[in-house]
Amino acid sequence: MQNKFLSLLKSNKDAVIITSPENRRYFTGFNSSDGFLVITNNEAVFFTDSRYIEAAQNQITACKSVLLKRVSETISPYLKEKGVENIILETERLTVAELNNLKKVFGFCKVEANEELDSLINSLRAVKTDEEIDYIKKAQSIAEDAFKHILKFIKVGVTEKEIALELDFYMLSHGAEAVSFETIAVSGKNSSMPHGVPTDKKIENGDFITMDFGAVYNGYHSDMTRTVIVGEPTKKQKEVYETVLKAQKEALAVLKAGISGVDADKTARDIIDAKGYKENFGHGLGHGVGVEIHESPNLSPYSKAILETGNVVTVEPGIYIPDEFGVRIEDMALITDDGYINLTSCEKELIIL
Ligand code: GLY
Numbered sequence: 001m002q003n004k005f006l007s008l009l010k011s012n013k014d015a016v017i018i019t020s021p022e023n024r025r026y027f028t029g030f031n032s033s034d035g036f037l038v039i040t041n042n043e044a045v046f047f048t049d050s051r052y053i054e055a056a057q058n059q060i061t062a063c064k065s066v067l068l069k070r071v072s073e074t075i076s077p078y079l080k081e082k083g084v085e086n087i088i089l090e091t092e093r094l095t096v097a098e099l100n101n102l103k104k105v106f107g108f109c110k111v112e113a114n115e116e117l118d119s120l121i122n123s124l125r126a127v128k129t130d131e132e133i134d135y136i137k138k139a140q141s142i143a144e145d146a147f148k149h150i151l152k153f154i155k156v157g158v159t160e161k162e163i164a165l166e167l168d169f170y171m172l173s174h175g176a177e178a179v180s181f182e183t184i185a186v187s188g189k190n191s192s193m194p195h196g197v198p199t200d201k202k203i204e205n206g207d208f209i210t211m212d213f214g215a216v217y218n219g220y221h222s223d224m225t226r227t228v229i230v231g232e233p234t235k236k237q238k239e240v241y242e243t244v245l246k247a248q249k250e251a252l253a254v255l256k257a258g259i260s261g262v263d264a265d266k267t268a269r270d271i272i273d274a275k276g277y278k279e280n281f282g283h284g285l286g287h288g289v290g291v292e293i294h295e296s297p298n299l300s301p302y303s304k305a306i307l308e309t310g311n312v313v314t315v316e317p318g319i320y321i322p323d324e325f326g327v328r329i330e331d332m333a334l335i336t337d338d339g340y341i342n343l344t345s346c347e348k349e350l351i352i353l
């Protein structure tokens with residue numbers, strides 16, 4: 001594990017301490033609400049308290065696990081014994097209070113939160129291993145089964161909340177350890193809110209229903225969106241749906257290692273703009289998915305990313321017309337040297353229920 005940090009561990013007096021749950025889990029594979037992963041140039045040690053130590057020692061193979069009592073009584077002596085004089089911490093996930101506290105506890109050292117550490121970890125996390133891809137695929141297959149199930153559940157009279165709960169119940173009772181985020185199920189006029197919250201509104205004939213949901217499997221997330229309709233679509237509903245679908249398919253088609261997040265986004269955005277819906281697609285095209293639902297790389301007009309083989313990204317254009325309706329279609333794609341593999345296999349043509 002230390003190899004991954006060598007560019008930051010400039011001397012044997014340096015230590016990286018990973019404090020965030022997401023990054024602890026990424027490097028150890030172990031889920032815990034508390035703990036410190038301490039990396040020096042000759043050792044990595046996971047310190048965790050009595051609630052987790054037995055499970056950590058049984059499960060973690062990447063490094064050894066040591067019982068944490070108080071940081072000052074366990075980690076400080078360890079660092080002193082190693083001759084550590086400089087501690088590097090994450091910036092993105094550390095609160096100011098936590099940083100101030102760690103500066104006090106490790107008063108014998110220089111302590112700095114360093115953005116370079118976050119960049120390094122974010123770029124490591126962005127390129128998935130085969131094992132990580134398998135977990136994402138499994139998470140996605142649970143979500144797809146839930147989608148097939150929900151198509152039989154949706155009918156006039158059921159509420160948005162019931163649809164969201166049914167999706168969650170299905171995923172959690174079919175192998176998901178959690179849902180990826182608060183499931184979105186919005187219908188009719190509510191579907192113009194990209195991240196609307198499910199309400200007690202009942203489904204009516206002619207409603208678009210946008211469902212955005214995912215499962216977590218072994219710490220890895222999936223993310224998909226489908227918009228379906230109950231009853232026949234109007235001409236405008238059809239036109240908007242077809243525009244989003246075209247934008248989504250064409251953006252997928254340009255994906256491959258080497259393309260920028262800006263260009264991928266622009267491919268979809270140009271199609272939507274050309275149809276006169278420039279103001280109705282406010283969010284970015286997509287994002288990386290992994291141990292977090294949103295991670296690097298980002299696909300948007302402001303992205304700095306160049307896609308790499310092994311990235312898993314979403315492609316999720318939408319058109320949202322306030323007070324009328326909205327449509328979003330979202331797949332997850334695995335980037336390869338010369339294209340992509342779509343990890344989402346559910347139907348994308350408009351499903352009429
Ligand atoms: N609802 C999370 C996403 O699709 O990004």
Ligand code: MN
Pocket residue numbers: 212213223224225330
């Ligand atoms: Mn989503």
Ligand code: MN
Pocket residue numbers: 223287314316330
């Ligand atoms: Mn997404």
